[in-house]
Amino acid sequence: MYLALCSTLDIPAQWAWQNLAAAGLDIRLVTAEMLEVATQWEHHVDSRTDSISFALPNGQVIHGADIQGVLNRLMTPAQNLMGRVVPTDRDYALQEMSAFYLSWLNSLRCPLVNRPTPQGLAGRWFHLSELSLFAHQAGLASFSYRQTGNAAPEAGYQPSPDLQKTAQVIVLDDGIFGATVPSAVGDGCRNLARLLQTRLLGIDFTSTLQDPWIFCFASPVPDLQLGGVRLIESLARTLRNGGTQ
Amino acid sequence: MILLVGIPSETPIRMVRDRLEELGADFLMLNQRDFQRCAIDFEVNRSQVTGSLQVGDATYPLENFSAVYTRMMDDRSLPELDDEPAESPLRRYCRGFHDAMTRWMEIAPALVINRCVPMGANSSKPYQAQLIREHGFLVPETLITSNPESVRRFQESHARVIYKSISATRSIVQTLEEQDLGRLESVRWCPTQFQECVEGTNVRVHVVDERVYATAISTEATDYRYAARQSGEPAALREVKLSDELAEMCVSMARSMGLVFAGIDLKVTPEDQVYCFEVNPCPAFSYYEGNTGQPISAGVAACMMEADGKLLACVA
Numbered sequence: 001m002y003l004a005l006c007s008t009l010d011i012p013a014q015w016a017w018q019n020l021a022a023a024g025l026d027i028r029l030v031t032a033e034m035l036e037v038a039t040q041w042e043h044h045v046d047s048r049t050d051s052i053s054f055a056l057p058n059g060q061v062i063h064g065a066d067i068q069g070v071l072n073r074l075m076t077p078a079q080n081l082m083g084r085v086v087p088t089d090r091d092y093a094l095q096e097m098s099a100f101y102l103s104w105l106n107s108l109r110c111p112l113v114n115r116p117t118p119q120g121l122a123g124r125w126f127h128l129s130e131l132s133l134f135a136h137q138a139g140l141a142s143f144s145y146r147q148t149g150n151a152a153p154e155a156g157y158q159p160s161p162d163l164q165k166t167a168q169v170i171v172l173d174d175g176i177f178g179a180t181v182p183s184a185v186g187d188g189c190r191n192l193a194r195l196l197q198t199r200l201l202g203i204d205f206t207s208t209l210q211d212p213w214i215f216c217f218a219s220p221v222p223d224l225q226l227g228g229v230r231l232i233e234s235l236a237r238t239l240r241n242g243g244t245q
Numbered sequence: 246m247i248l249l250v251g252i253p254s255e256t257p258i259r260m261v262r263d264r265l266e267e268l269g270a271d272f273l274m275l276n277q278r279d280f281q282r283c284a285i286d287f288e289v290n291r292s293q294v295t296g297s298l299q300v301g302d303a304t305y306p307l308e309n310f311s312a313v314y315t316r317m318m319d320d321r322s323l324p325e326l327d328d329e330p331a332e333s334p335l336r337r338y339c340r341g342f343h344d345a346m347t348r349w350m351e352i353a354p355a356l357v358i359n360r361c362v363p364m365g366a367n368s369s370k371p372y373q374a375q376l377i378r379e380h381g382f383l384v385p386e387t388l389i390t391s392n393p394e395s396v397r398r399f400q401e402s403h404a405r406v407i408y409k410s411i412s413a414t415r416s417i418v419q420t421l422e423e424q425d426l427g428r429l430e431s432v433r434w435c436p437t438q439f440q441e442c443v444e445g446t447n448v449r450v451h452v453v454d455e456r457v458y459a460t461a462i463s464t465e466a467t468d469y470r471y472a473a474r475q476s477g478e479p480a481a482l483r484e485v486k487l488s489d490e491l492a493e494m495c496v497s498m499a500r501s502m503g504l505v506f507a508g509i510d511l512k513v514t515p516e517d518q519v520y521c522f523e524v525n526p527c528p529a530f531s532y533y534e535g536n537t538g539q540p541i542s543a544g545v546a547a548c549m550m551e552a553d554g555k556l557l558a559c560v561a
Contacts, residue, residue: 040392041390041391042392043390047383096411099412100371103372103411132289133289133352136292148341148345149283149345
């Protein structure tokens with residue numbers, strides 16, 4: 001059994017789930033909202049091994065050992081029930097649930113695209129300052145990045161509003177999907193995904209008159225529909241065969 | 246030049262600052278409560294990270310800082326903001342200044358004790374346990390569940406069970422007692438972490454790069470940090486020496502987690518098995534140094550001075 005984990009609002013992930021199922025994968029859609037009301041959670045960790053099991057609202061019990069692969073697009077635990085938590089405990093409750101999800105997702109031994117990290121359950125989010133450095137190391141052209149104390153902190157985790165996105169590429173392992181790119185740009189994209197240790201990575205480009213391929217942002221949760229059927233085929237292979245990372 | 250960031254009167258910062266002064270180090274203490282008099286501006290251009298830090302009338306090129314020791318408290322709780330409305334310009338500047346400092350420290354070509362990203366693993370104890378065991382340590386048998394029956398079975402199979410938070414918040418260890426079983430139904434609302442209680446001697450190991458300071462703690466309390474409250478007696482601390490192999494395991498684990506400075510919580514059983522409970526990425530070492538005289542702050546200071554020396558040698 002394979003799982004597609006995502007929010008009910010994540011349309012690209014649900015498109016991928018439908019197409020992976022159509023490609024013959026026995027894949028279940030498990031939303032963050034279903035996990036929020038799941039019961040019978042049991043997560044064991046000891047010196048040798050670990051395990052996870054839980055019951056979905058329809059009564060189906062999921063055992064980690066039965067999961068063969070996961071398309072992981074969980075950004076955060078769903079928070080529909082947080083309103084029932086006394087206000088002074090809400091932050092704590094969310095931190096507890098986030099810490100729990102990080103652990104049980106990490107305990108899965110099957111292929112996960114992407115593996116969870118403390119900086120993002122569906123893969124690490126990088127700040128623009130880090131992306132600027134890594135893009136240069138990867139061989140991609142990028143603008144310089146500047147930050148002062150007057151900048152809003154949240155601005156560092158989204159594309160600069162000054163840059164118009166002109167193309168998007170998705171890297172899955174060593175495959176390039178989405179926009180057709182010159183080979184040097186494709187190599188840079190693969191290098192960047194390796195440097196960021198992110199198996200499935202969306203990379204946004206902007207263009208100038210001098211250079212049509214200037215890096216502007218990278219995300220572990222790209223719009224999968226941009227990759228089309230080729231991405232679905234590759235994703236199905238990755239989930240079935242695992243591959244390496 | 247060395248940069249200290251935090252509240253100067255906070256004990257660990259004060260101790261490191263004292264050591265740097267004794268050693269005649271060239272350092273700057275940035276008091277985060279003075280944020281209104283401070284400004285930072287940094288730029289990433291290709292592989293270069295440059296910029297400046299302004300403190301009052303003085304301006305320092307960021308490239309001059311070869312080592313940083315940061316223990317910034319949550320800037321949203323600074324007393325200077327007590328009377329400020331939620332979205333006031335001062336609050337926004339305070340948040341922006343601290344974020345820019347943090348972002349610069351994440352990518353600065355300097356020794357930073359410690360950067361934020363490696364500290365992230367500590368936000369989930371069972372996740373960190375999965376990393377810890379890769380380094381050859383035992384980790385206690387742990388159950389996180391929303392099923393009261395599973396807790397009862399877990400308790401029946403262990404002599405003593407403790408419970409604690411999964412995240413790093415409100416992390417006080419408590420023993421699961423008979424009277425707690427009456428409120429076990431509450432776990433249905435939120436998966437809760439239970440753990441076998443491992444009997445033995447608590448050992449806190451502070452690793453500063455390759456320096457190792459081990460402290461044994463004797464107490465009857467479940468959580469020795471709260472020994473006076475839990476058992477009525479403060480814990481007794483003494484310096485101990487680890488075997489070379491165990492010391493190397495600690496150094497290697499801290500390094501692989503990206504931590505220059507770490508506080509590693511071990512328990513050594515009567516059978517000499519070594520369990521590791523946690524790797525603390527921002528250790529409040531002053532409690533241990535104050536009780537044993539172990540030169541941990543001197544180790545932190547020396548580590549930073551070595552980095553500063555390397556930078557000076559490069560410049561020369």
